[in-house]
Every structure is written in C-alpha cells, then in structure tokens.
Amino acid sequence: MTLRIAPARPSDLDALVALEEAAFPGDRMSRRALARNIQSQSLGFLVAREGGHLVGHALIAFRKGSALARLYSLAVKPGATGQGLGRKLLAAAERHARRRGADRLRLEVRADNAAAIRLYDRAGYTRFAQIEDYYEDGEAALRYEKALV
Numbered sequence: 218m219t220l221r222i223a224p225a226r227p228s229d230l231d232a233l234v235a236l237e238e239a240a241f242p243g244d245r246m247s248r249r250a251l252a253r254n255i256q257s258q259s260l261g262f263l264v265a266r267e268g269g270h271l272v273g274h275a276l277i278a279f280r281k282g283s284a285l286a287r288l289y290s291l292a293v294k295p296g297a298t299g300q301g302l303g304r305k306l307l308a309a310a311e312r313h314a315r316r317r318g319a320d321r322l323r324l325e326v327r328a329d330n331a332a333a334i335r336l337y338d339r340a341g342y343t344r345f346a347q348i349e350d351y352y353e354d355g356e357a358a359l360r361y362e363k364a365l366v
C-alpha cells in the first residue's frame with residue numbers, strides 16, 4: 218500500500234481523535250486541542266495515510282524567531298507499528314522543520330517508552346536532560362535533540 222505523508226486537514230479530525238485514543242494511554246490531546254492544532258500557523262501537523270486510512274501523525278511546534286523546533290507528538294496506529302512508519306514520520310517531521318528554517322529538533326519522551334527511545338537513538342538524537350515527574354502519572358521525561366543539517 219502507498220504511504221502518503223501530508224499536512225492534516227480538518228476532515229482528519231475524527232481519525233486523529235481515534236489515533237490519539239488508540240496510541241496513548243494518557244496525556245492525550247483532546248478533540249478540541251487537535252482541531253486547534255490542525256489550524257495553527259505555529260505548528261506543522263503531518264499525517265500518514267495508507268490506502269486512504271490515517272495511520273500516524275507527527276506534530277512539530279515552531280516559535281517565531283527561533284531556529285529550535287520541537288517535536289510535540291509522534292504516533293503510529295497500533296497494528297501499523299513495527300513497519301517503519303514511525304521512522305518515516307520522524308524523517309518527514311525533520312524535513313518539515315528544516316523547510317521552516319529550524320536547525321535543531323527537540324523532543325521529550327517518557328523514560329519507560331522503550332520503542333520510542335530506540336527510534337530516537339537510531340535516528341541520531343542525543344539525550345541531554347531528564348525531567349522527573351513530568352507526565353500525568355509521575356513518569357520522568359527524557360529530553361532529546363538532533364541537529365538538522
């Protein structure tokens with residue numbers, strides 16, 4: 218099946234809500250936040266579609282005058298994981314950030330999220346900090362950064 222990665226559209230909202238519920242046990246974006254994020258000028262909201270079905274998203278946040286972008290969210294639909302989609306969405310997020318003038322991408326990941334940590338390690342991200350008690354349930358966050366050159 219052909220994979221297409223493109224900006225999210227308002228008509229993706231239902232599928233994005235479903236993805237959020239399926240991919241994250243907690244700390245989810247609400248429907249309202251997702252709707253706002255699709256329209257936001259300071260965010261890049263990319264979705265991956267396979268055979269017309271939404272199978273993943275990547276959300277990148279930008280700040281005016283800053284060359285530092287932040288990967289705010291990355292998710293692949295359970296059932297579509299383990300096939301390279303996460304890696305492709307991450308690469309697309311990096312290209313998007315570069316196109317919008319960023320030279321570094323930062324992200325936070327739960328310290329117990331082994332799959333995501335391995336994905337970021339293998340994609341060349343460097344861990345530079347840990348923040349205790351960062352998530353709703355008290356789990357720590359690991360902070361990663363990559364130079365986009």
Ligand SMILES: CC(C)(COP(=O)(O)OP(=O)(O)OC[C@H]1O[C@@H](n2cnc3c(N)ncnc32)[C@H](O)[C@@H]1OP(=O)(O)O)[C@@H](O)C(=O)NCCC(=O)NCCS
Pocket residue numbers: 240241290291292293294297298299300301302303304305325326327330331332333335336337339
């Ligand atoms: C993390 C996530 C995005 C990975 O997506 P994916 O499509 O399964 O990832 P890929 O198939 O592209 O795998 C890329 C790399 O990630 C790592 N990885 C993915 N799944 C893994 C798993 N279950 N265990 C260990 N490493 C894993 C591997 O290093 C893999 O590369 P390799 O197989 O060559 O070693 C996906 O599991 C997900 O959406 N999880 C729930 C939401 C989430 O945790 N998002 C990240 C928040 S920071």
